[in-house]
Amino acid sequence: MAQEMKIVPARHWGQWLVAVILTAAVGFLGTMVLSSPNVAWSSIPLYLFDGTILEGIKLTILFTVLSMVISVIAGAVLAMMRLSSNPVINGFACLYVWFFRGTPLLVQIIFWFNIQLFIPSIDIGPLHVETNAIITAFVAALLALSLDEAAYMAEIMRGGLLAVDDGQREAAVALGYTPSQTMLRIIFPQALRVIIPPIGNQTISMLKTTSLVSVVAAQDLLTRAQNIYAKNFLIIELLIVASIWYLVMTTVASILQYLIERRLGRATNEAPVIWRTVQRLLRAEGSKG
Amino acid sequence: MQHTSTHSENPMVEAIGVRKSFGLLEVLKGINLTIHRGEVVCLLGPSGSGKSTFLRCVNHLERMSAGRIAVEGKLIGYHERNGRLHEMNSRELASQRRDIGMVFQRFNLFAHQDVLTNITQAPMLIRGETRETAVARARDLLRLVELEGREGAYPLQLSGGQQQRVAIARALAMRPKLMLFDEPTSALDPELVGEVLAVMRKLASEGMTMLVVTHELAFAREVADRVIFMDQGVVVEEGPAREVIDTPKHERTKAFLRRMH
Numbered sequence: 001m002a003q004e005m006k007i008v009p010a011r012h013w014g015q016w017l018v019a020v021i022l023t024a025a026v027g028f029l030g031t032m033v034l035s036s037p038n039v040a041w042s043s044i045p046l047y048l049f050d051g052t053i054l055e056g057i058k059l060t061i062l063f064t065v066l067s068m069v070i071s072v073i074a075g076a077v078l079a080m081m082r083l084s085s086n087p088v089i090n091g092f093a094c095l096y097v098w099f100f101r102g103t104p105l106l107v108q109i110i111f112w113f114n115i116q117l118f119i120p121s122i123d124i125g126p127l128h129v130e131t132n133a134i135i136t137a138f139v140a141a142l143l144a145l146s147l148d149e150a151a152y153m154a155e156i157m158r159g160g161l162l163a164v165d166d167g168q169r170e171a172a173v174a175l176g177y178t179p180s181q182t183m184l185r186i187i188f189p190q191a192l193r194v195i196i197p198p199i200g201n202q203t204i205s206m207l208k209t210t211s212l213v214s215v216v217a218a219q220d221l222l223t224r225a226q227n228i229y230a231k232n233f234l235i236i237e238l239l240i241v242a243s244i245w246y247l248v249m250t251t252v253a254s255i256l257q258y259l260i261e262r263r264l265g266r267a268t269n270e271a272p273v274i275w276r277t278v279q280r281l282l283r284a285e286g287s288k289g
Numbered sequence: 290m291q292h293t294s295t296h297s298e299n300p301m302v303e304a305i306g307v308r309k310s311f312g313l314l315e316v317l318k319g320i321n322l323t324i325h326r327g328e329v330v331c332l333l334g335p336s337g338s339g340k341s342t343f344l345r346c347v348n349h350l351e352r353m354s355a356g357r358i359a360v361e362g363k364l365i366g367y368h369e370r371n372g373r374l375h376e377m378n379s380r381e382l383a384s385q386r387r388d389i390g391m392v393f394q395r396f397n398l399f400a401h402q403d404v405l406t407n408i409t410q411a412p413m414l415i416r417g418e419t420r421e422t423a424v425a426r427a428r429d430l431l432r433l434v435e436l437e438g439r440e441g442a443y444p445l446q447l448s449g450g451q452q453q454r455v456a457i458a459r460a461l462a463m464r465p466k467l468m469l470f471d472e473p474t475s476a477l478d479p480e481l482v483g484e485v486l487a488v489m490r491k492l493a494s495e496g497m498t499m500l501v502v503t504h505e506l507a508f509a510r511e512v513a514d515r516v517i518f519m520d521q522g523v524v525v526e527e528g529p530a531r532e533v534i535d536t537p538k539h540e541r542t543k544a545f546l547r548r549m550h
Contacts (some may be wrong), residue, residue: 171397171456174348175411175463176387179379185410190401 047241056224063210067145075153100151112140113216141213156198160191200257207249299362301326301498307356318522329499331509334519340502348389390460394472396452398444405440408462430458450481470501510534518542
């Protein structure tokens, strides 16, 4: 009978060393920042719930929601165009994706804001409108964010549509579904499972990306913080206030994303079954030939 | 559908000189074939002989390169105008395909829908049937394929044999006048083949017109009225099922049947 012996786990000395160095470094930086006489810490809570800042948060969320909604719709259209057999339609979608993914968003924002420089007014028959009256900072910012995001969304959606087995389309078509019924009832619902997680990531990313529109003073969270520190010079303090809010928003969005994916995950739990079925089909195929 | 008067005169399927090329490879080299109402015809032949491609031409899933196929006297996929064939638009194609059921090798049940929705969606969406009618019909069909009570199951919760039987029920829900089977048992585990063939046998005995691509010689011999043997894109031999399978005349048919036994 073997005598019971005490088990001594392996010691990871290297990891311990790294942990100690990390703690020391974070502690050092923390004390350096917190003890800095140049940061007016007491002003941060004052500005955290400032009315202007809260208005800015509202606008940042509005930009995020609107640009995501527009880009999801535009992206779906572009993705279907990409899968079209007509070379002109397909080519247009390719060109769109190439152009908007290839130019910096910051440049696009400034471009839309200055569009009146080469299109000063819009004339349709008797109708005459100054471009500036339509393309305000808000509209320029929203256009830039949406059109740019649509290019990425198109690629995400195309991936989702291609992930649905072509047999599903064939079965629907053989039953007499029209192409649009096939897309709406059969292919798109199945593509959603692939599409939704990356859309969540893009949304979280968009919350932060909206800060770029501050270059055209679109009154988002960063613009408001900048407006305040332009007057009182509490630059670091207001950037910290803005950062706190961005962290709050992205954290809430991440939790929402987690909840949505867990819901979807219930169905995706069957992925191993799908895999097993695929393997069985492959085996049957092989033995047939 | 307006041709009701000619129904009794025309064969169910009439194919004349059907050709199909994929790039430089010609897989169908002029197929002529007639299937009469109520007939069960099995297409046999080695892999790559063009049998599945031909089957897929019958409901225009595959666009043929030349020739013509008519179902009940109506040209499939094309309008004939001034000596030219104009391809139909997707709406017209969809309306022709309603009347032709198809069963696939890989079942292709709609993975996001339960069994009942798989069977009832097309009749409701495309034929405009009421929910009650469609559901009642679906239950009848599930009884036919011996899957009563599985309305709520999702395709992945079913075995291959069960999925294929649901797929047959789904096709029958559209009340087709012709059923196409594309190697319906080839993707199944051997012990599940029998249950699918049993359903097909039942359908045949009820007088359904069926065109079946299969490797199941015993089924073909027993159930088919006629067997067509294809090889390298041409019809090599055709005739009554037992005659062709038991006493093949052509050398290529003999060689193929020897390999299958």
